[in-house]
Amino acid sequence: MDILSVEQRSERMRRVRQAGTKPELWVRRLLHAMGFSYRLHRRDLPGRPDIVLPSRRAAIFVHGCFWHRHQGCSRATTPKTNTEYWLPKFADNAARDSRVVSALEAAGWRVRVVWQCETDRQEELADSLREFLLCSDRQA
Numbered sequence: 001m002d003i004l005s006v007e008q009r010s011e012r013m014r015r016v017r018q019a020g021t022k023p024e025l026w027v028r029r030l031l032h033a034m035g036f037s038y039r040l041h042r043r044d045l046p047g048r049p050d051i052v053l054p055s056r057r058a059a060i061f062v063h064g065c066f067w068h069r070h071q072g073c074s075r076a077t078t079p080k081t082n083t084e085y086w087l088p089k090f091a092d093n094a095a096r097d098s099r100v101v102s103a104l105e106a107a108g109w110r111v112r113v114v115w116q117c118e119t120d121r122q123e124e125l126a127d128s129l130r131e132f133l134l135c136s137d138r139q140a
């Protein structure tokens with residue numbers, strides 16, 4: 001028997017969806033350690049970026065390699081069954097991601113996508129993020 005009301009269930013789902021994913025938490029910790037201050041999930045921006053640094057006009061997305069189709073990445077596997085389900089879903093995600101980046105850039109934001117697999121190489125990622133955030137004059 002289902003003991004959760006519809007509201008309770010959707011509240012629970014909402015919390016699960018909104019909870020920081022592990023790679024995202026790691027990127028936040030890294031930025032904090034580097035002394036950057038940031039906002040999370042700004043609803044007023046296209047795509048609700050995971051991390052926003054308003055003073056640097058920078059938006060960061062932390063993307064899972066599988067869902068967001070990290071090109072050439074071993075984690076971006078394509079399931080062999082139910083391809084009629086997966087392929088349109090992947091195409092939708094990719095189309096949405098590129099629309100969001102274009103909209104942000106058109107509004108004057110610089111965008112950096114951090115891939116989940118990049119968080120395996122933490123020092124490289126730290127250097128790369130530092131460069132992205134400090135070279136604020138450079139065009140992305």
Ligand SMILES: [Zn+2]
Nearest residue numbers: 065070073117
């Ligand atoms: Zn990847």
